[in-house]
Amino acid sequence: MKYLKNLLIIFIATMTLSQATFATGGVFPYKVERVTLKNGFKAILIPISGSGLISYYSVVRTGSRDEWEPGKSGFAHFFEHMMFRGTERFPGNVYDSIVTSMGADANAYTSSDLTVYHLTAANDYLETIIDIESDRFRNLRYTKEQFQTESGAVYGEYRKGRTSPWSVAFEAFQDMAFDKHTYKHTTIGFEKDIIDMPNQYDYSLSFYKRYYRPENVILVISGDFDVDKAKAFIEKYYSPWEPGYVKPEIDPEPVQTAPRSTKVTYDGKTLPLLMIGYKCDAFDVNNPDYLALDPFAEVAFGRTSDIYKKLVLEEQKVTFIQAGTQSSRDPFPFMIYTQVKKIEDMEYVQAEIEKTIERFKTELIDKSMLEILKKRDKYQFLMQLDSPESVASILPQYITLTGDIKVIDEYFANYDKITPEQIVKSVNKYFVESGKNLLILTGN
Amino acid sequence: MKTINILVALFILLVHIPTNGNSMSNDKVILKINKENPIISIKVWFKVGSQDDPKGKEGLSYLTASMLTQGGTAKNTFASMTEKLFPLASYYSARPSVEMTIFEGKTHKDNFDEFVSLFNEQITEPGFREEDFTRLKNDALNYIETTLRYSSDEELGKAVLYNTIFNGTPYGHILQGTISGLKSITLEDVKNFYSTYFNRENYVVAITGDLSQAQVSKITDALEKLNPGKENTPPAIKAEKIEGINVVIIEKQANATAISMGYPIDLVRGNREWYALSIANSWLGEHRNSSSHLYQIIREERGLNYGDYSYIENFPNGGRFQMPNPNAPKRHQIFEIWIRPVPNETKHFAFRAAIREFEKLLKNGMTDDTYSATRSFLRNYVLNYAPTEDARLGYMIDDKFYNIPAPGHIETFRNLMSKISLAEVNDAIKKNFQSENMVIVFITPDAEALKNALVNNESSPIVYSSPKSDFILEEDKEIINYPIKIKAENIKIVKVDELFN
Numbered sequence: 001m002k003y004l005k006n007l008l009i010i011f012i013a014t015m016t017l018s019q020a021t022f023a024t025g026g027v028f029p030y031k032v033e034r035v036t037l038k039n040g041f042k043a044i045l046i047p048i049s050g051s052g053l054i055s056y057y058s059v060v061r062t063g064s065r066d067e068w069e070p071g072k073s074g075f076a077h078f079f080e081h082m083m084f085r086g087t088e089r090f091p092g093n094v095y096d097s098i099v100t101s102m103g104a105d106a107n108a109y110t111s112s113d114l115t116v117y118h119l120t121a122a123n124d125y126l127e128t129i130i131d132i133e134s135d136r137f138r139n140l141r142y143t144k145e146q147f148q149t150e151s152g153a154v155y156g157e158y159r160k161g162r163t164s165p166w167s168v169a170f171e172a173f174q175d176m177a178f179d180k181h182t183y184k185h186t187t188i189g190f191e192k193d194i195i196d197m198p199n200q201y202d203y204s205l206s207f208y209k210r211y212y213r214p215e216n217v218i219l220v221i222s223g224d225f226d227v228d229k230a231k232a233f234i235e236k237y238y239s240p241w242e243p244g245y246v247k248p249e250i251d252p253e254p255v256q257t258a259p260r261s262t263k264v265t266y267d268g269k270t271l272p273l274l275m276i277g278y279k280c281d282a283f284d285v286n287n288p289d290y291l292a293l294d295p296f297a298e299v300a301f302g303r304t305s306d307i308y309k310k311l312v313l314e315e316q317k318v319t320f321i322q323a324g325t326q327s328s329r330d331p332f333p334f335m336i337y338t339q340v341k342k343i344e345d346m347e348y349v350q351a352e353i354e355k356t357i358e359r360f361k362t363e364l365i366d367k368s369m370l371e372i373l374k375k376r377d378k379y380q381f382l383m384q385l386d387s388p389e390s391v392a393s394i395l396p397q398y399i400t401l402t403g404d405i406k407v408i409d410e411y412f413a414n415y416d417k418i419t420p421e422q423i424v425k426s427v428n429k430y431f432v433e434s435g436k437n438l439l440i441l442t443g444n
Numbered sequence: 445m446k447t448i449n450i451l452v453a454l455f456i457l458l459v460h461i462p463t464n465g466n467s468m469s470n471d472k473v474i475l476k477i478n479k480e481n482p483i484i485s486i487k488v489w490f491k492v493g494s495q496d497d498p499k500g501k502e503g504l505s506y507l508t509a510s511m512l513t514q515g516g517t518a519k520n521t522f523a524s525m526t527e528k529l530f531p532l533a534s535y536y537s538a539r540p541s542v543e544m545t546i547f548e549g550k551t552h553k554d555n556f557d558e559f560v561s562l563f564n565e566q567i568t569e570p571g572f573r574e575e576d577f578t579r580l581k582n583d584a585l586n587y588i589e590t591t592l593r594y595s596s597d598e599e600l601g602k603a604v605l606y607n608t609i610f611n612g613t614p615y616g617h618i619l620q621g622t623i624s625g626l627k628s629i630t631l632e633d634v635k636n637f638y639s640t641y642f643n644r645e646n647y648v649v650a651i652t653g654d655l656s657q658a659q660v661s662k663i664t665d666a667l668e669k670l671n672p673g674k675e676n677t678p679p680a681i682k683a684e685k686i687e688g689i690n691v692v693i694i695e696k697q698a699n700a701t702a703i704s705m706g707y708p709i710d711l712v713r714g715n716r717e718w719y720a721l722s723i724a725n726s727w728l729g730e731h732r733n734s735s736s737h738l739y740q741i742i743r744e745e746r747g748l749n750y751g752d753y754s755y756i757e758n759f760p761n762g763g764r765f766q767m768p769n770p771n772a773p774k775r776h777q778i779f780e781i782w783i784r785p786v787p788n789e790t791k792h793f794a795f796r797a798a799i800r801e802f803e804k805l806l807k808n809g810m811t812d813d814t815y816s817a818t819r820s821f822l823r824n825y826v827l828n829y830a831p832t833e834d835a836r837l838g839y840m841i842d843d844k845f846y847n848i849p850a851p852g853h854i855e856t857f858r859n860l861m862s863k864i865s866l867a868e869v870n871d872a873i874k875k876n877f878q879s880e881n882m883v884i885v886f887i888t889p890d891a892e893a894l895k896n897a898l899v900n901n902e903s904s905p906i907v908y909s910s911p912k913s914d915f916i917l918e919e920d921k922e923i924i925n926y927p928i929k930i931k932a933e934n935i936k937i938v939k940v941d942e943l944f945n
Contacts, residue, residue, distance in 0.1 A: 148909060
């Protein structure tokens with residue numbers, strides 16, 4: 001759970017001057033109330049008094065993972081854009097003007113497993129927010145022309161991100177590591193599919209009908225609000241929403257039987273990048289093999305690890321090194337990333353990474369270190385909760401994995417049981433040659 | 445500093461405590477004790493930034509700040525400091541900017557005592573080791589040579605815009621400096637810079653959270669042991685007058701064109717007129733908000749890119765942040781329009797569309813409707829600028845920088861939204877906005893062709909992939925031939941590898 005982050009976080013990690021970065025994990029300290037409607041819609045309410053603000057997060061448990069039809073990659077993200085085009089009652093410009101008049105901070109994002117719509121505003125607007133948000137989930141309307149215009153903005157977003165070598169590397173890595181599963185493409189999608197988006201109006205309607213359903217959306221409200229009023233408004237505005245969720249037909253990824261590698265050229269100058277991924281399991285709070293990878297990542301590759309000291313600080317052959325699981329709904333590789341200063345050191349750096357993995361196949365990590373890690377993670381979790389908005393904002397990824405936030409406490413309870421022996425067992429289980437994927441990116 | 449008196453607070457208290465040193469009326473401590481907040485934030489502001497880099501040593505303030513948080517101390521190597529910090533789930537970092545350098549730390553109150561001794565050691569007892577210096581200098585060089593030049597055209601466009609407008613002044617280089625500047629910096633330079641500027645008369649410390657007087661003293665006592673010295677006098681900044689439209693085309697292979705444009709304005713926050721102008725600016729281009737008029741015209745109606753915004757204040761890292769971060773203040777600001785990458789074949793069109801909308805605002809001013817909607821939007825929206833205690837602490841530092849009295853910038857902003865009249869907004873537009881003298885930066889391939897198109901005011905027809913309304917098509921007829929006077933001698937073509945040298 002410590003690496004419950006978007007893959008792209010790595011861009012940020014390399015840019016800041018932080019001494020240490022935050023991660024998630026810990027015991028959830030707030031009182032939580034839940035609402036479940038007959039149509040399957042669920043809301044998680046977290047009252048935190050004092051600020052006068054509420055944060056409203058609609059979590060759709062659909063991301064680029066659900067784009068299973070060929071030629072439709074990037075659609076979940078594209079659809080996130082369409083959700084701002086309005087309804088019959090609140091056409092796009094009316095929706096915008098309501099949000100503007102509230103002075104709300106409103107936006108959305110998409111990743112491989114989810115799409116999140118969020119808004120933070122003064123609590124006077126609770127009913128208005130529930131009204132306009134439920135309405136667009138139930139009654140979205142847009143014309144073909146609007147749809148086609150928006151595809152231009154999505155292509156613009158692709159082009160904007162494409163200047164980064166990391167985007168190029170991730171796209172190639174996922175394409176190599178997966179044959180059948182939809183994790184083969186990144187969230188933004190393949191360029192050819194983005195170019196074809198203007199022709200997919202009918203498909204977009206079907207996407208909305210199948211995935212934007214009450215059984216697939218979970219609402220989180222945190223902040224300064226009256227819980228009873230919120231429950232009544234949720235009942236009033238979300239109850240008429242017709243169920244009808246259709247599960248995506250995602251092919252499971254066959255077991256990888258031989259190591260894979262690829263070399264990619266970036267059209268620009270960059271230090272060489274190295275990505276190594278070992279196939280592992282999906283996030284599962286009840287799978288100790290999987291959970292043990294979190295302390296392993298920290299001890300083996302974190303900022304206090306021997307390899308970090310050697311390669312980053314002493315020999316200065318790489319600018320950083322980072323590793324972890326991706327906490328995904330379906331299996332995604334355990335990833336190790338680094339940026340090598342000189343291409344001639346690439347083999348040496350790979351060998352050092354291999355040596356580190358081999359070491360932890362037999363060496364038990366110190367028990368006291370493991371205890372420090374467990375305590376540290378709880379504090380890190382608490383440190384993040386510094387506003388109603390930050391409370392709401394850390395929950396969507398937990399929700400998309402399991403449908404609720406109980407997983408936070410379960411995670412910590414189970415993490416507490418991890419032993420040094422369990423870590424050795426996990427490293428032996430997942431770090432096998434046949435499950436290895438390696439990518440090297442160089443500039444021109 | 446021993447006589448600090450903190451009132452026991454059930455609620456948030458704001459206490460400004462004057463120093464007992466020789467700095468006269470200069471307050472050095474901002475306390476925001478909040479017994480309900482277990483997270484302690486500390487921000488130490490040193491009055492030094494990239495504007496203080498000596499000529500030929502550009503990047504020195506950035507490198508010094510890096511050495512203080514990513515290098516070891518006199519007693520401990522960086523690896524050893526990292527190990528000590530690790531169990532505390534706390535962090536500290538440096539935030540260098542043009543006029544200030546902030547060291548910030550965050551910890552849970554349970555871990556405060558152990559944390560603060562590391563934090564103090566890091567700032568007040570630096571190690572200045574050669575190996576840290578080499579590593580951090582290479583990181584800064586790598587940022588310029590690869591990241592900025594090649595992997596972020598948007599940041600590149602902004603960097604070139606700022607460097608061009610303030611060329612020849614202490615504002616005229618990016619924080620990381622220049623390649624030659626960085627290369628010429630020695631470890632000795634860093635040590636001297638530290639001892640000149642990181643002294644006990646040149647800091648302000650701001651602290652928030654649930655902590656005791658004794659805990660506050662742990663921070664202030666350590667800072668008072670810094671070298672004696674004097675408060676830094678910031679250098680004068682006099683940007684050269686811009687005559688006409690000056691274009692810089694950065695030629696590089698790119699599948700899209702990033703555009704940034706602007707000119708200096710003589711207005712900073714705190715001044716009532718600034719808040720009036722902010723209403724006009726918010727309407728024209730609120731950052732990453734669909735209420736932005738430029739966004740509506742270029743993205744929403746025409747789908748040319750991801751977003752289009754305008755600014756009357758420095759907004760670093762706009763691509764990453766939704767809201768402005770505090771602690772990047774400047775005494776001299778620019779008006780700026782940011783057009784996110786557009787397809788190469790639409791760059792001239794998008795540029796014209798932006799200028800045309802801006803000139804319409806200059807000519808017509810705001811209407812009663814747009815003025816009313818925008819000021820009521822801003823009244824609530826600015827609350828999102830500082831959603832956490834940590835951010836509010838950052839704004840308190842900025843208030844001190846800009847000499848904004850209590851209740852501070854954000855509350856002043858909110859209060860003035862119901863007081864500033866439409867006439868004031870339109871006056872502020874007339875006084876501060878103009879389109880005749882500015883710098884335009886394009887990051888694009890085919891520089892020569894763009895130069896010719898701009899000089900000759902060539903028509904810039906546009907083909908859409910989807911049908912558009914008659915209204916938009918009519919408007920386009922005006923945009924595609926919209927005249928913008930640019931002289932050939934005012935257009936400079938630069939290769940990307942020639943930048944930041």
